[in-house]
Amino acid sequence: MTGLTEQWSDALAAAPQEPAPAWLRELRENAVGQFRAAGLPHRKVEAWKYTPMTVFDGLRLTAAEPVPAPVADLPPPLCESSVVVDIRDGALGEVPADLPQGLTVLPLATALERFEERLKPLFEAVELRGATRAFAALNTALATQGLVVHVARDAAGGSAAGRLLLRWGLSAGAAATMGQFRLFVLLDDGARLELVEQYLGSGEAPGDGAAGLNVLCQAELGAGARLSHTRVQAETEQAVLLTSTMLEQARDSRFVYRGFDLGAGLARHELTTRLTGPGAEADIAGAWLLDGRRHVDNHVSVEHLAPGCASEQFFRGVLGGRSRGVFNGRALIQAGADGSSVRQSNANLLLSPLAEMDTKPELEIYADEVEASHGATVGQLDEAAVFYLRSRGLTDGAARRMLTAAFCRAVTDRVADPILAERIGGLLDAAMPSGEQL
């Protein structure tokens, strides 16, 4: 057992039991046991071979209730006309009471009673065994903070724009704790929700110490339900952010994901969706623009378990400084899932001699009537294109920035709302790594 595993195991053992239903208390005890047994993942664990575990050193686990911070501290909302919920350092802020028809947003503790029948199987469905599941086990054991979002049958969740905004903030230095947060998104048949998450720092000047957050999100999409999920992450380099999103998609449901990683010392996002009903679709796209010593891991897994489902994974990365990007895309087509279509693509620009990109697009196919393709590239800007722009009077730097921005536009263009797309584009421009003259 490594020092950190030991330290965290002790913290788990010392954590007081929060009041909860008996089944949940049992589950939490089990999670503690599983974590102690398997410990934290390390480089020899295939799914974690590229993730630097040293960033967790110095982060403490705490079971103490986090104190919600004043809302004013957080950066302004990324999009208007939204129902906004703030979560700072893993502590849930005030949940708006005045919600549109069909939308329910409740703190986990309150929701456990009302949605017990639906939450219990979801809690139980999370695999906790083994080192790869260490953070899921930690989350189950410690996440007393959480949020449950429910959209009733055929209703559009959120405000007039059909939108719910989660505004996260991590304040560096202050606590140096590894916060835990649980999120549930339940969409009944035909329900629609546009979920936007922003991780744009706490609004404070970055401190010295690290701040960690481990978020586990489970979403259930009923038949014909639509979930649009946009996530913009530009935390400070002190932030250690682990997020895991697990979806179950019923017949004809549609999941659209747009993820942008511009920050954090370490950001690791695991996104898994299971297409359990025929005709379900997952349209997943993302981009990362990294500079400094940032490290971003994106692990996407789409499981085709029913016939006639379609999925796409489309990711683009730009890496400068000493940054490191990791992409692990997986598409599984189970036997019997005929008529499936899978597309996977990951293109990257390496701008600096010290940056590194590790990409692994995987296909696992057990059915024959399918169409599957994937592609991955790592390269640099087309020098002929740079020359063309320079011949038109642009400076070398401007030409390169323009081409890099155009490279990322392929993802921002896929954000449906043009205003949101424009704002994200602006953030991307601001975060553009300074490429060196090669």
Added chain:
Amino acid sequence: MNSDQITVDTSSVDRFVQQKYKHGFVTDIESETVPPGLNEETVRWISARKGEPEWLTEWRLQAYRNWLTMQAPDWAHLKIEPIDFQAISYFSAPKSDKDRPQSLDEVDPKLLETYDKLGVPLHERARLAGVAVDAVFDSVSVGTTFREELKKAGVIFCSFSEAVRDYPELVRQHLGTVVPPRDNFFAALNSAVFSDGSFVYIPRGVRCPMELSTYFRINAAETGQFERTLIIAEDKSYVSYLEGCTAPMRDENQLHAAVVELVALEDAEIKYSTVQNWYPGDEEGKGGIYNFVTKRGMCRGDRSKISWTQVETGSAITWKYPSCVLRGERSVGEFYSVALTNNFQQADTGTKMIHIGRDTRSKIISKGISAGRGQNAYRGLVRVAKTAKNARNFTQCDSMLIGKRCGAHTFPYIEVGNPTAKVEHEATTSRIGEDQLFYCLQRGISEEDAVSMIVDGFCKQVFRELPMEFAVEAKALLEVSLEGAVG
């Protein structure tokens, strides 16, 4: 096109899928075999039995001690029952080895008969085809032809044991420099107990006058085979090496863990071709060879080139990643592969291209075909080190699925640490083209011929890299393994 409009008679399919292994027979030769089990004594015994110098005995023992601390890899996409390494016999030599034949005329006729059944009349066909054959029958080399002709060119082509005896300094200088004894679990095991294999040395400036070829054959029941091959190409030299194998039918799973090391110095080129057709197990997935191979080539010199071509149709389990370490500036690595799995065969195979030197280039073309309940995985690594300025890689891996219960998987690892590198990977997976089949059928071509044509076309990029005779053999093999496997 609507698939409902096409009805395909599947009876011929079933018949061909059920086809028995054509090379299934056992030659009755008495073998000298050590009892099953592995300990330091076994390692010493093997080394002493082969009359090896002390440094090699120590080298083996060190590898064995390393092996004890290692664990069998579990990351491959393979379902394998745990292997009991103490239940395997680690050495087997044909009995007639005691008075080693001086020429092929003296070779045990039963042995020659075996080659005959395989369609490899050692002395005749080899001469006609201009191929020198160093045949490995189980663990000991029994005959080498064309040695004289090669000697004139200065080429050394002999069994590994002979090389240890006659050229110890060459062996000692290069052994384990490409695949270190503690490289991985199976390489460590091989280093401890390797039985025999081939040794090739091409001197500076020499273009090897013929294609060198070795036929391997696993024969004695429950005996693992652990060959060790070492090929050294000095500056400005060229060699093409062919390796092919078939094995008799057997019930017990047999372990096979070979190590192949290639060293290419300045401006040297090594072309290594393999046709692997070991016993794949029966229709129920019973028996078959477990094939865990470590093959690696080191492009040590500038402008050197190593090219791997493989056609893998046999074995119950294939775990094999022929790799190139591109250290020399402007060195080139190539990998061309056709892997076929039928019935319950499982393959996890691919390559590693490690770019270290400037302006290094690599190309990967992989074709996977899955039929029956076969599971076929491509696993490849392309790593561009910080030092590999202007490195270039192109990877294409396509999979074809024939049938409802098979699987085709792709696990490409791409690690790029230099901003001037260009790395491209593309892959597709699809079933055998129904429109193509239909087209052929309505032109009066029988179904199995049509499948054979389509598969042949699918694999063409790889086959054309094979030396002529090998390409013919490979094509025939694929047909035998697959004929009519469509439904």
